[in-house]
Amino acid sequence: MNEALYIFCKNSVTARLQAAIKAAPLLFAGALLLAAGNAAADDNPSDHFKLHDFLPRSFQENPHINLTVITEFTAEGEKTSPAKPGKPVYYIGGDGGLTEAGDAIGGERPQPVLALRAAMIKALAANGYLPADAAHPPSLFIFYRWGSFNHVNGFVPGGMNEFQRLNLLERAALVGGTKFGLDVARAMNAGMLEQFRHKDPKTNQLLDQAFENLYFVIASAYDINAAQNGQQKLLWRTKMSTPSQGITMDETLPLLVMSAAPYFGREMTEAKPLQMQLLEGKVQISERR
Secondary structure: OOOOOOOOOOOHHHHHHHHHHHOOOOOOOOOOOOOOOOOOOOOOOOOOOOHHHHOOHHHOOOOEEEEEEEEEEOOOHHHOOOOEOOEOEEEEEEEEEEEEEOOOOOOOOOOOHHHHHHHHHHHHHHOOEEEOEOOEOOOEEEEEEEEEEOOOOOOOOOOOOHHHHHHHHHHHHHHHOHHHHHHHHHHHHOOOHHHHHOOOHHHHHHHHHHOOOEEEEEEEEEEHHHHHOOOOOEEEEEEEEEEOOOOOHHHHHHHHHHHOHHHOOOOOOOOEEEEEEEEOOEEEEEEOO
């Protein structure tokens, strides 16, 4: 087989699986994901904001880009052994292509396909997930989708309508994970969203990002043996997102994937806020505080 992220299997079972996953809802498909464990990232306390960071990002030469990443495992996924660089897991995959949710925004350049494909191969390989070939049959089907997830505008007396509420809750689950999305839903239902916001600085950061227009990538890993029996068995899902204001999709999504590389297929208890900055053609990544 060709060593590329998207080795489209000619087996009709895998083709049907890809079509079924693509047709599923964006974020809340399947059972609730309960996360455990954690992942770590290098912290760079010297990486702090300067005066020019308050300019619109489109006017900055090397803008700081805030992002979050979270990987959630299902109960079935927790039974599997994670890949390691010295003990790889092999996969075939599929690109779900561009997904746009919320209000449409003009001027986007949504064509990062080739660069995004290369970034996915490299990011997955960093954690021991490698493309299958003739000598290494796949045990996973890794499917991902990418695009923009914008809020829904429109004034509603007394607050948000139900469509706007659902839109916000889906972005909250994208930014902070399913548990965070459910926590936001409970706070909204109790009329205590602002109290929930001030629970701690990290909650405030995640909720701020959930209210933004977003670019995202969602990678989902399915058991290939279950697929051969006509089942969709989700094992884990890695979600990456960043506010889209002042940046373009084609430039940002490959960097988003590379920033999230340490967290692919690694179980996490909560979302990890990060910050990336493009400096002279190199990406600098640090924890966000």
